[in-house]
Amino acid sequence: MFSCGTSVVPSLEPILLKHGNDAGQLLQILTDVQQAFGYIPPEAVNRIAAHLNIPLARIRGVASFYSFLKLEPHGEYRLLFSDNITDRMLGNQSLLDEMCRQLWLQPGKVSEDGLVSIGLTSCTGMCDQGPAMLVNGRVITRLTPQRVREIGDLVRRRIPLEDWPAEYFVVEDNIHRAGPLLSNPFTPGDALRAALGMGEAEIVDAIKRSGLRGRGGAGFSTGLKWAACQQAPGSEKYVVCNADEGEPGTFKDRVLLTRQANWMFEGMTVCALAIGAGRGYLYLRGEYRYLLEPLQDVLQQRREAGLLGRDILGHAGFDFDIEIHLGAGAYVCGEESALIESLEGKRGIPRNRPPFPVTHGYRQQPTAVNNVETFCSAALALAMGVDNFRAMGTEKSSGSKLISVSGDCARPGIYEYPFGVSVQEVLDDCGAVNTLAVQISGPSGICIGPNEFNRKLGFEDLPTAGAFMVFDDSRDMFEVARNFVHFFAHESCGFCTPCRVGTSMLKQTMDKIAEGHGTRHDLAEVENLDLVLQTTSHCGLGRTACNPVLHTLKHFRPAYESKLKSLDFEPAFDLDGALARARRMTGRDDAGAHLKAEDV
Amino acid sequence: MSHTFQLDGANIGFEPGQTVMQAALAAGHYIPHLCYHPEFKPHGSCKLCTVKVNGRTLASCTMPAEAGLEVESNTDELNALRRTLVQMLFAEGNHFCPSCEKSGNCVLQALGYDLEVHSTGFRHQYPDRPVDASHPEVLLDFNRCILCELCVHASAEVDGKHVFALAGRGIEKHLIVNAESGQLADTHFSVNDKAMAVCPVGVILRKEVGFSQPIGMRRYDARPISAQALEDAPRVPAGDSHE
Numbered sequence: 001m002f003s004c005g006t007s008v009v010p011s012l013e014p015i016l017l018k019h020g021n022d023a024g025q026l027l028q029i030l031t032d033v034q035q036a037f038g039y040i041p042p043e044a045v046n047r048i049a050a051h052l053n054i055p056l057a058r059i060r061g062v063a064s065f066y067s068f069l070k071l072e073p074h075g076e077y078r079l080l081f082s083d084n085i086t087d088r089m090l091g092n093q094s095l096l097d098e099m100c101r102q103l104w105l106q107p108g109k110v111s112e113d114g115l116v117s118i119g120l121t122s123c124t125g126m127c128d129q130g131p132a133m134l135v136n137g138r139v140i141t142r143l144t145p146q147r148v149r150e151i152g153d154l155v156r157r158r159i160p161l162e163d164w165p166a167e168y169f170v171v172e173d174n175i176h177r178a179g180p181l182l183s184n185p186f187t188p189g190d191a192l193r194a195a196l197g198m199g200e201a202e203i204v205d206a207i208k209r210s211g212l213r214g215r216g217g218a219g220f221s222t223g224l225k226w227a228a229c230q231q232a233p234g235s236e237k238y239v240v241c242n243a244d245e246g247e248p249g250t251f252k253d254r255v256l257l258t259r260q261a262n263w264m265f266e267g268m269t270v271c272a273l274a275i276g277a278g279r280g281y282l283y284l285r286g287e288y289r290y291l292l293e294p295l296q297d298v299l300q301q302r303r304e305a306g307l308l309g310r311d312i313l314g315h316a317g318f319d320f321d322i323e324i325h326l327g328a329g330a331y332v333c334g335e336e337s338a339l340i341e342s343l344e345g346k347r348g349i350p351r352n353r354p355p356f357p358v359t360h361g362y363r364q365q366p367t368a369v370n371n372v373e374t375f376c377s378a379a380l381a382l383a384m385g386v387d388n389f390r391a392m393g394t395e396k397s398s399g400s401k402l403i404s405v406s407g408d409c410a411r412p413g414i415y416e417y418p419f420g421v422s423v424q425e426v427l428d429d430c431g432a433v434n435t436l437a438v439q440i441s442g443p444s445g446i447c448i449g450p451n452e453f454n455r456k457l458g459f460e461d462l463p464t465a466g467a468f469m470v471f472d473d474s475r476d477m478f479e480v481a482r483n484f485v486h487f488f489a490h491e492s493c494g495f496c497t498p499c500r501v502g503t504s505m506l507k508q509t510m511d512k513i514a515e516g517h518g519t520r521h522d523l524a525e526v527e528n529l530d531l532v533l534q535t536t537s538h539c540g541l542g543r544t545a546c547n548p549v550l551h552t553l554k555h556f557r558p559a560y561e562s563k564l565k566s567l568d569f570e571p572a573f574d575l576d577g578a579l580a581r582a583r584r585m586t587g588r589d590d591a592g593a594h595l596k597a598e599d600v
Numbered sequence: 601m602s603h604t605f606q607l608d609g610a611n612i613g614f615e616p617g618q619t620v621m622q623a624a625l626a627a628g629h630y631i632p633h634l635c636y637h638p639e640f641k642p643h644g645s646c647k648l649c650t651v652k653v654n655g656r657t658l659a660s661c662t663m664p665a666e667a668g669l670e671v672e673s674n675t676d677e678l679n680a681l682r683r684t685l686v687q688m689l690f691a692e693g694n695h696f697c698p699s700c701e702k703s704g705n706c707v708l709q710a711l712g713y714d715l716e717v718h719s720t721g722f723r724h725q726y727p728d729r730p731v732d733a734s735h736p737e738v739l740l741d742f743n744r745c746i747l748c749e750l751c752v753h754a755s756a757e758v759d760g761k762h763v764f765a766l767a768g769r770g771i772e773k774h775l776i777v778n779a780e781s782g783q784l785a786d787t788h789f790s791v792n793d794k795a796m797a798v799c800p801v802g803v804i805l806r807k808e809v810g811f812s813q814p815i816g817m818r819r820y821d822a823r824p825i826s827a828q829a830l831e832d833a834p835r836v837p838a839g840d841s842h843e
Contacts, residue, residue: 046780057765057778064767330769347766352644352662494747494773496645501688504771505722525722532684535657536647 008043023052026345031326039070065347067329068286075110075117077155082132084123084248085483086406092131095148102152116155123248124287127406128174128413137289140168173255174413179400182416188262191379195270203274210386211398216371217465228358229275232366239271239280240369246331247442249467252402253372255414257291260376261298267375272320280322283339286329331491336369349495350539393419397458405430407470419458434472442467443484444544447551477556482510484548499542502533518564605669614665621661625833630826631673635748636661648682683715691722694743701810702802704818710825734785739805745775750798758794763787
């Protein structure tokens, strides 16, 4: 697998060929090269540049944008610990320390023999069965000190990943409450047959009447999106399913992709029929790579059943097929225009809008981008009848919603409710006690305290993409916010000044407060940074990056203030502490070798 | 006329396809900007040109002009935001104006003066950015790069060479050159390239001519950037007033 030293060029040919020698497939090519060699060797960069006739700086630019692609060797085994706050609450840091001790390694470094590296990665979507990690891109759940020791041993003995115990890789669905989406009684083709009985305009009209709104968080009317796409002029139209489920604390798409893939593809096919698209893409986050083969099997079954491919269900001229693209570790690609850039093989930078993807999307053609759950819901609405669908939920939030529950509760996992369920009901169902706060819809969403637990999930009150992280009264909400601030700094694409610089500075200020060097001035700086991020950032990432701090400051200000020194100014470092090394070297520890408090 | 919008209370005429920034500059109204260059398609990364349109804040260089818009630009609130953005850029890189060859000709410095930025305001990041002196005629001092992307566009779109590209993500984002060695000497870069001329700060510098123009007699020494930028912008032909 890791043929360091041998020529890489012969193994490149089939990869390039598989992707049609198309520069638009650059990210997919690089992902395959990474998978084959454990990194992207310089010879491969040169070869790809020459073969595709693109600048090699572009390849380096793309490769260095995505966390899972590496231009230098990162060990035969790359161990990445998932670092969402829920992983932290389950003890991922002590497990990481244990792994580092086991392998005599510092985080972020590659061992001298090139065997292994250890690091952190953003939420892997396994919050209901964490702490989790990725080993060469494969997810391992339910880490324990015992499991960490076993993994350390397997690495040292250079056991190939394929031969590791299968139970490491088990990902459970943990469905605790199912509704129409999860216990769908229909068979593949039912929604398509219903749609084929209508005209294109009628399908769009039906989706509009169903009241379906996007499940990725923004809540835009799906019917209006499809209508705009249907009416937009274009030589080709595309359907794109956003399965880049990166919002920390969200894992409902993981379960839909595992159990309802057929239904998601059915929704995409219905959309294709409505807007007149011939091609669809599923953009699957790299962390869910283990789902790639099962998903491809589902696509193949659908082709064999006449539900995909040429003349679908015998309707001459209704041709549509779906290809799966893998992401490579970039949260920002969950933003639809960044996702399209990434699909085109570029750095995932959100585009300037207007124009919007519905008129100028993939390859500048009209493109309907919807979330996994949205496509599943669209198919469901057509199969069960839009009036029945509309009867579920509330007036402005029809249908049901999958909630990913994690954190301090007895039963983390997936809960499907009609829209309009209260936060307290969810807390009761999942067995949460002494709850201090709930983070709704992930770090970019909102944090609420007990006085708001009667609020309801839905577009009228608390819109959510599905994350529901529970914190009990043993938790320090400042640390929760700090974890989220680190997340945004790590995931900022760096395109615009406020987000690139602001998220990093916010991180440094939060760290300064955590280390006990914070002052009132730092809180004012946090508020100033929040304002700049919120008002001037290019996309939603920067505009919401300050939410965790704003919301926790509002509800849990004492958690911040208890960490402040009651001074107007405090240097970011410990002056006396800085002399420790000099004291060690001179063997002194007398009063004269210390700075007195008044000097400091 | 029908194709007009309001900018700080003034009527600004525009041609369809123009952005708010383009129309404003053409009509003789200055909106502070850094990564916008009249000869290139605006991409809106620096956010200095942020304005308020019907209550929403957005970049004026990429915002299409529309009839009837009410745009606020020269307000205390927006200028305070711009000041913070300039401070962020100063803190992000390594900018030592007194020793910089570009001092007086530098857009970042000129904006700092014009927006009354008196201190960096933030902790300096002091990034480690080695200088590339490999090219016989050109020095690349990445310490001063503000990631405006103008050289990337100029080299690709005008010079047809793709000498520059952006790599990394977030605060690690940086400018790279298109050579296996990563060195400018191993590219087809030339001093006559458009990319040489567009750098608004002191990254791409001509060797052997440093300080030939005395400090005090430079572009922004004579007049503030708010006046100079208007002179540089493509203007509406005389007699075709949009007022």
